[in-house]
Structure formats: structure tokens, C-alpha cells
Amino acid sequence: MAEEFVPQIDGKSFEDVAEDYLTDLIGRSLVMVAKKRSNGSVKVCHVHDLLLEYCKRKAEEENFFELIYKEDKHTLCDDLDDILESTYSLSPEELYTRHTQRRLCIYSQRESFLVKSRPSGPQLRSLLFFDINDKSLTKPYDISPICLALRGEVCLPYTLSRLRHLHVDARAVFGCDGWNLIQLENLQTISTPALIYNKDHAMDPNEVMRRLPNLRKLRCISVDSEDCCHFPSLECVSRLESLKILHYGQSFSSCKFNFPSNLKRLTLPKFQLPWTEISRIGSLPHLEVLKLLARAFEGVQWDMKDGEFLKLRFLKLDSLNIEQWNISSDCLPSLEHLVLQSCKKLKEFPSCLGDVSTLHSVELHWCSRSSVNSIISIQEDEGFKVHVYPREFDS
Template identity: 35%
Template sequence: MDCRRIHREKEHKTLEEVAEEYLMELINRSLLQVSRRRSDNKVRAWTIHDLVLDMCWKIAEEETFLFQHQFLISKHHHRLCMNQSHHLSKALSVLYNSEKIRILVAWYDENVDLGIKIMPDLRYLAITYFDSAIGMLQNLEFLRIINIYHQDIPMYLLNMPKLRHLCVGDRVTKSRFNKDCDSFQINNLQTLSFVFISDSKDEEILRCSPNLRMLKCRFFGKRLLDLNFLSQLRSLKMVYESRFRGDYKVFNLPRNIKKLTLSNVGLPWEKMSLIGLLPILEVLKLEDGAFEGKIWDTKDDEFQKLKFLKLVSLDIEQWNSSSNHFPVLKRLVLQFVQKLEMIPSEFSNIPTLQKIEVRYCSESVESSALEIREEQKDYGNEEFELIIQSLRRKESIYCIGVNDVSQTSSHNFFYDDIKIIFYYLFDYFF
């Protein structure tokens, strides 16, 4: 690996971007195989063949890069990873320079506070609950908390000078901002998920994160959240506690959003232009009553950049659209949209369409998907894929136009976690 090349790249790109490029290089060389993709077609997870994994272990042992002792520790003791069956106290017993550890993954360990105190140079920390000792980690950049119970997010986290990625809980748990202090300072967060928003005070705290690029939040309140001030935001997921009833004019979204997920908002289909006119929106997921009503009439000049559309658990019955309303759409997913009569036949004329997934919808929707597939095939689109999953059929899933996936033995890895680890490997070695 050319150290000088990495240094040149780091001058113009973030370390996360450099790490992602190197992972993609391994994928392009077939050393890694993509097993799952995201809605924007980027890699979600990948596999590594047993033979390649064995080779990696052999080289690692020959170069004494890794040391195995119930848990995984690097040669220079800069990375420590444990699962639920391991204990941090045992790991510490074999560490001679714990103060140099930069990565700590320790789920469900009661001694994590001790580990944090003797690892002051941590950059990546993944644990189960908040601990006051985290505030001492002035170089921490990535913090992941799996909340089993509802917890308040202490304000000192947002004020940590180098923290850029904060992931707490999920869409079920309620991680709220602690609002004890009277004033808040600007922070460097780029990722924040999953946080509970309920009032103007929470919105004030969000305004202190002008560099946010990804936000996942649950919202409860009598008004829609105005996020137009987050000019750097690229990805947004909003889950509402209850259907909104009020003035839709205050529903303002940043113009630079590329990926949007809405759940349980209850907007009328007539207000779709609030989303459809976002100029660079590429991925849209509408889930669990995000929009309400029987008829959706798409309009000209909407969704001109949209590549992925997913509708889940909506009560729509009639969908009227034209092919020029989704001119670059590549993938359509319908799931539990059981009242919908059919997919608009005009989708047959979308030249970029690559895949349709229909899961647990009406038989008429399945039939319309089959018709679109046949017309796409007539137009020469032999690679068009159709997946139908239905409780009415003996076969739960059948695919058309999809190549069989090799069943060779392999090991699965989630892309984001490995990308972060690559990031800190580069940060340490170079």
C-alpha cells in the first residue's frame, strides 16, 4: 500500500471516503463480494469467501498483525473488539499499553467505564449505555450506543470537540436531548441518529449542528419540524409518533437532501410537491401512513432525479402517473400496499427502470408488475428484474430475470462497520 498516495488523498478527502475507496477496490478485484445493497445502490454488506478469509488469517499470523485471546487485539494493541461473551477485565489483563487503544467495541460489559478511563485516546467507541467517563475522551470521533432503555443524551457529548458521528438507539427507543443547560455551542456532528424531537428546545439544539449530513429522528408535537436550516443535510429519516394535523406550509426540508424516509406523518397526497420538487432527491421511502388518501396524482417537474421509490403500508388505492414524472427511476418497491389497484402502466416506458419488487400486495398489482416486465423485455431490457412475494402463492418468492446467486461458503460483514475500522487503520498507520 502506497503511504504517500494515501497522504495525498487525505489532503482532499475525509478518511471515511478514503477507506470506502479502498474497500471498493477490494470489491472490484473480487476479493470481496457484495451481498446486500442499499436503496441508492451503494454497498450495505459484503461477504468474503472461506479461502480468502483463511489466506488473510495466515498472512496476519505470519506478520504477527493480530493476536487472538478470546477477543481480538491488534499487534500494537490499538484495536480491541469483544462480543457479549467476552469480558473487558480479562482483556485488560493482557494489555500492556491500553492508553494507546483507539477502537473499543464492548457490548453489554459492566466494566466499560474502567476501560474508558485507561484508554484516553479512543477514536471509535461502541457500547451499550451512556457513561460519564465518555466526556474525558477528547479525541473521540465516533460513538455508538445501543440503548436498551430510554436514555437522555448528555449535552457534554454534543460539545466534544472532535465527535462527528453519534448513533444512539433506534426507532423504538426514545433517546432525548438533556436540556438542563441554558445555552448550547456549535458542534462538529455530521451524523446523528436516532434522536427524539418534541419541542422548539430540541430544534434549537439541532441548530447547533450545522454540519449534519445524516439525521434520523422521531418526532412528537403539534407542528411539523422545520429543518431548512440544515443546509448540509443529505440523508433524513423522520418517524412521527402520531399523525400530524395542522398547517403543512411549515413543512420545510433542506433543498440538498438526496435520501428521504418519512413514516407515520399522515400528509395528504395533494401535498406531495413539498417533497417532489426537491431538486436532487434520489431516494424516497414512504412508510406506515407517511401519506394518506386514496388517490395519488403525480405532476410534471416532480421527482426528476429520483432513482429509488419505496412505498410501505399505505392506504393508497389509485396511482396516476406518467413516465416523464419519474424519468430516471431505477427501482420500485411496493410492500403491504394492499389497497392499490395497479402499478401505473406508464412505468413500462421508463427506460432506466431496472427492478420492481412487489411484496404482499394485491393480485392486480402483481399482474400489472408482470405486464410491465413483459413490455420492458419487448423494449430490449433483458436485464430487468421482478421479484414478487405473496402469501397466495405456493412459492413465497419467485424471481424473473435474476441470476442465481452462488452458494459457496462465505462470511458476511456489514459495510459501514468495516469502513469505519478501515478508516482508523489508515489513521493509525499513515
């Protein structure tokens, strides 16, 4: 997409068209699938060694990609100093011709590279920067890339208005400065910033969401203020399809939360919500994948109500203290895969699971022996597969 290999097709986003191309390459055995998502789409892929070497050679010939990387950060700084000394002494014209690559990946200290070299140029479309140990990254880049990977404190300049994919790491936060001019209307995905509700340290997360009107995928960390809990306001990101939000702070038992109706994938860890609030999620009309992890909900009984989770295809429950699970006859009519992990207090599966004709498989990881016996007894009358881990539980 950054290289404009993917054409604009009416009714489809660049990302959807690119996925079609990837599927074609997989079908021709040029790309191999290494890992799939819970909904069956490709998550990780790789290419054969011969194809990789060919791509690297072509990238070098056409000034397509440059990687500056060293695992030993002490050696790295020495090497960078040598590079920068020769680069920084060039005239502006010579410096411009030196930075002709269209994709640049940097693993460095900010002071030893970015501040001195200021990587820029109209041909640079994709920039990946991995900071070794500095926690502030406030120098604006003179580029409008399609992809950007950052660590530390993030202050995006207005020149990044074309940005489509942003990844920040190490619990980076959005700084208060540098956002007064920017509206990222093209941004499609963002991961994994810390949304901190503290005016002295970071920008208001609700204001961040208002700057991202066309966001489709969000992975983030929600950090409470000292006095109360918060849930990001998501009304303005109505196109959001995938959400993974990790919570650090108080229980959400008294806190309002909401999700966009267009949501298809939802992952919630550590929210400690009461099961009475699950209907807010169950009523989402397009939800296909749900993962409730690490005390996402608190309580011993989950009662699924009529008409909930009508489109859900994949459900994962991990490290919950649920003891009793009740399902009405018309819940989960589209469920294909069910995964339970470390739900050791659950003794019995609801018998209504046997009435779900779409169910293909059930996985149990470190669950109670009685729950294993329960799902096996249901399976005997149905056609779905049961996988039990560790194996000695399946006896």
C-alpha cells in the same frame, strides 16, 4: 478515518475517499459485499475468515483494538469488578499505560465500568459503549473520538468537538445539560436519537439541529408534545443528503415541514400526510431514493404533477392505503427500481410506467392480484423485470 488511514483530498470528504478505498478492496476480493443499499452502494460487507483472524492478531500486537463483552450481564459485572479492582488501584501513570488501545468497545452497565474506570487517553480515537440497562449517560469522556455509540440520555461534553459519527440507541434523547459549549461542526452522521418536543425532558430538537451545521446523514425519531405536532427545522442542515425520520404522534395534516434541497435519500414512516403535500418532496432537485412506509401518506389517490421526481432512481411504497395512482408523462424520467409492499388497495398501475425507459425492475410483495396483472400487462410491451412475492400471486 479515525486512524488517519484515509488522506485528505481536495474536493472530497473523508467518507467519500474511504468509500473509494472500500470499492478497491471489494474489487480485489479482500472484502465481500453482503448487502447493498437501494441506490446500489455498499451497505453491509464482511471479510474472509483468514483475513479476519489476521486483522485480529495484528490489532492485538499493535494495541489497536480491545473488546470487553459478555452476553451474560451477571457474569459480566463480576468480570468487570475483577478488572476494575486491579485497574483502579493503579497509579495514574500505570493507569495511563494500561489504556493504550486506540479503539475500545464496551458492553456494560455504566455504574460498573464507565464511572469507575473513566476510559481515557490521547490514543483512544474510537469508543463504542453499549449500556445494558441504565438510561442515563451523563459522564463526560476525556477523549475526542471519531466514532461514538451510546444508549440512554446523551449529554455530550465540549471535548467531543472532533466527533464525526454518532450513534445512539434505545430512543436516546439529548439532555438539556452539557450542550452549552458544544458545536459539532465535524459531525457527519447521527442516528437514531428521539427528538422530543418537551422542554422538561430534553433539549429543543431545533436547537440540536443548529449545533450540527455540516451534517450529511440523519436518522431520528420525532415525538410530539401533548398539545401539537412538530417537524424538526432542517434549514440549518443545508448539507443533509440522507434523512430517515420516524414519527410518533398526531397527523401532520396541519403542520409545516420542509426538507433541505441537497437531500438525496428520504425515508418517511407514519407521518400520515395528505397526498396534496407530496409535491414538497417531488420538487427536491437531487432526490434519488424515496421510501414512503407505514402510512407515511394518507388518502386513496396520488396524482404526480408535471416535472416532479426528475432525479428519482428508487421508489418504495409500503403499507399505504392508496387505491389510484396517476402519473403525468414527464414524471419519473430516471426511475430504475420500483418496490410495492402491502399496498393491497391499489388495483392498477399507471400505464405511463411503460414510457419510463430507465426502469429496470418492479417488485411486488403482498399486493393485490389485479395490481400484479396490471404491471405484467405493462411489462409485456417493455423490457423491465417483474418480481412477485409470494410466488403463487405470479400465475
